[in-house]
Amino acid sequence: MNIQLNSASSTPLYIQLKLSIREKILTGELPEQFKLPSERQLAQRLQIHRNTVVKAYEALISEGLVASSQKPRGYFVLNPFNEQGTKNNEPTFFSSADKNFNYRFTNEQNSFEVLYRSSHTNEGISFGGVLINREVIPVKYLKEIMQEIIDGENLEPFWFCDSQGTEVLRQNIAEMLFSRNIYVKPRNIQVIGETYEAIHNIALMYLNPGDHVVIEEPALPAIVNIFLHVGAKPLFVPIKQDGIQIDVLEKLVCQYKPKLIYTMPNYQNPSTCTMDIDTRKRLLKCARSYNIPIIEDDSLHEFNYKDARIPSLFFMDNSNSVIYLDTAGLSFYPGARLGYLVAPDNVIKTYQRIVNKNQLFLNSTSQYLWAKFFEKGFYEQHAVFLKEYYQKKRDLMCRCLQEVPEITFTTPEGGLCVWGELERELNDTQFAALCEKMGLQIMPGSFFFSQGNVGKNYLRLSFSSAPDEEIVEGVSLLKKAIAAFKFRNGPSA
Numbered sequence: 001m002n003i004q005l006n007s008a009s010s011t012p013l014y015i016q017l018k019l020s021i022r023e024k025i026l027t028g029e030l031p032e033q034f035k036l037p038s039e040r041q042l043a044q045r046l047q048i049h050r051n052t053v054v055k056a057y058e059a060l061i062s063e064g065l066v067a068s069s070q071k072p073r074g075y076f077v078l079n080p081f082n083e084q085g086t087k088n089n090e091p092t093f094f095s096s097a098d099k100n101f102n103y104r105f106t107n108e109q110n111s112f113e114v115l116y117r118s119s120h121t122n123e124g125i126s127f128g129g130v131l132i133n134r135e136v137i138p139v140k141y142l143k144e145i146m147q148e149i150i151d152g153e154n155l156e157p158f159w160f161c162d163s164q165g166t167e168v169l170r171q172n173i174a175e176m177l178f179s180r181n182i183y184v185k186p187r188n189i190q191v192i193g194e195t196y197e198a199i200h201n202i203a204l205m206y207l208n209p210g211d212h213v214v215i216e217e218p219a220l221p222a223i224v225n226i227f228l229h230v231g232a233k234p235l236f237v238p239i240k241q242d243g244i245q246i247d248v249l250e251k252l253v254c255q256y257k258p259k260l261i262y263t264m265p266n267y268q269n270p271s272t273c274t275m276d277i278d279t280r281k282r283l284l285k286c287a288r289s290y291n292i293p294i295i296e297d298d299s300l301h302e303f304n305y306k307d308a309r310i311p312s313l314f315f316m317d318n319s320n321s322v323i324y325l326d327t328a329g330l331s332f333y334p335g336a337r338l339g340y341l342v343a344p345d346n347v348i349k350t351y352q353r354i355v356n357k358n359q360l361f362l363n364s365t366s367q368y369l370w371a372k373f374f375e376k377g378f379y380e381q382h383a384v385f386l387k388e389y390y391q392k393k394r395d396l397m398c399r400c401l402q403e404v405p406e407i408t409f410t411t412p413e414g415g416l417c418v419w420g421e422l423e424r425e426l427n428d429t430q431f432a433a434l435c436e437k438m439g440l441q442i443m444p445g446s447f448f449f450s451q452g453n454v455g456k457n458y459l460r461l462s463f464s465s466a467p468d469e470e471i472v473e474g475v476s477l478l479k480k481a482i483a484a485f486k487f488r489n490g491p492s493a
Contacts, residue, residue: 001030001037005046008427009456013048014055021056023238025065025077026248032079036066064255124439125474130269130330130416131465136389137333138373138382145372149365157368163355164348165191165340169367172374173340180301181315182324184342190351191362192339195299195327200226201354202295202323203260205347207232212258214292216244218270218419218448218455223262232260236450239268241410243275246282253286261287264297265313266304267415270448270460274413277310288319293347296324299339302331302383304414305391320344328370330416330464331386336366390416390464393471397463400475406482407459416464422457422482431485438484440477 003020005013024030036042039057043050057075060066067078149157156166164170170186177184192198207213209231215224217236227234235258237249244263252258263283265275275283287294296313314324327339343351373379397418398411407420428444435442445458461478463471 003046005048006456014052014059017046017048017052017056018059021060022063022065025060026251028247030077032077034077035072036075036077038074124436124441125466125470125477126441127461127463127466127474127478128441128443129465130462132330132334133389133465136386138378141373141376141378141382142333142369145369145376145378148372149368157365159364161362161364161367163362164352165189165362166364166367166371169371170340172371176374176379177342181311182342188342188345188348190341190343190348190355191367192327192341193337193362194329195297195325195339196222196226198325198339198341199223199262199295199297200230201351202293202341203227203230203232204354205350206260206293208259211260212256214249214252214258214261214263216263216268216271217450218445218458219450220269221447221450224450227262234450239271239273241273243268243273243279244283246279246286249283250286253290253292257290258292261292261294262297263294263313264300266298266310267300267412269300269415270417270443270445271419272410272412272415272417274310280310280313280316284313284317284319284321287321292321294322296322298324299327299330300415301326302386303390303416304387305394306413314342320347323347331383332370332373336370337363338366338370393463393466393468394418396468397461397471397475400472401461404475404479404482407478417460417462420459420461422459424457426457426485428456428459431481434485435478435481438477438481440474440481442478 001021001024003017005016005020007013009016021030021036030036036057037045039050039053042053046053057066057068061068065078067076068074069076167186169191170189173189174184174186190198203213203226207227207230211232212235213227213232214235214237215227216239218239219236224234235252235256237252238245243265249261261283263275265280267274283294286292294313294317298312312324314322324342325339326341328336329339332338341351373382394412398409401407401409401418401420406423408423409418409420412418428446432442432444443460443462445455445460447455448458448460449455466474
């Protein structure tokens, strides 16, 4: 049983050990009834304290993945995939330990937010936040449309609107979705302010404290934090190049019976991976078998750099399992605070009840602006422009990164960032601090992993907001920072 622990990591050794064994069980490397090494044997093998092994085994027992036995004596792998199996742990409400974890992760979220928000104001080069580039805001179109609205006699853009959104906007969104092979009526569309708000409301609809929710990993810390704050227990499923590791997901679903699945099948942020058609079919089949709703986050839909597209989960679904989510913040302008979700009638009605507790109406002006933007044909023109503009930036960053041999990456088919892997593990937060001193802002990979140290040799590099000359200079600074970090920390860094 090959296990590697990193004593220099900020993650406790027992958590590293637990996660390593857990992964081997879920992937089938350690089969049912496999006898694990004794506490003493494993401690000696890994050169760690015996209590570290005890804590790791106890954590695995609490998750129902390992059992302790007296006859025969030892620790044995349980079958987490048996549909007849029962949960060892019934859902519980927040204990103080739950809250401690919640607040600990909030601090991590705060670190992410600090880097993200400084992307707006930092005087250096920013590869940190995924932000709209000021050059792509359709100011010319917006001026024309706004002037029409101001000169017109219609006061609706400045008046109250239904909390579901204006009828004119929902009609236009339904027409726009027709090009995505999503055929819905305006009544099945709910206008939202932003995706985080919608995910939180959906979580309130489906999750009680102690319920499990499936999340792809790496994951945006804000998404994980939303589910933690409603008391849910995340089940993290690794991502690979063709999407979520469906074998692991199916086994976790069988064991834990989660109440919700969150996925970003197109250009997942931060991994940039796209879920292939077969994985989408298996995901839908699994969700249907266990009656689990799926949140499909398609907020990077416009940033596709291939001619072909894979059908959305919403389009492929035939059991009303999918809630489709999109935002105009990156494709229109962020100040609009405009997005939407698509769902069956009963979901929309329930969502409305939650929304009405917190707000009376939405931003009418932004809705009329986008509706006019679409009706005049500006939306289609702008979508073509966005694809060409950001594809050039992606190509430029990837060409520059090819000159940095210490970083490996796959050219993303869409999205606004590159997910790079360093040749060896390092303290990514220290490395990011060094980069910032040199005038370059990057996003450490460990921010996207709620537990463990597996993300410490990854970097998320966004090409969305930097001018071309800054992309070239920024990658050059990145290369210099790697060399400086190697020299400072020696060969074992």
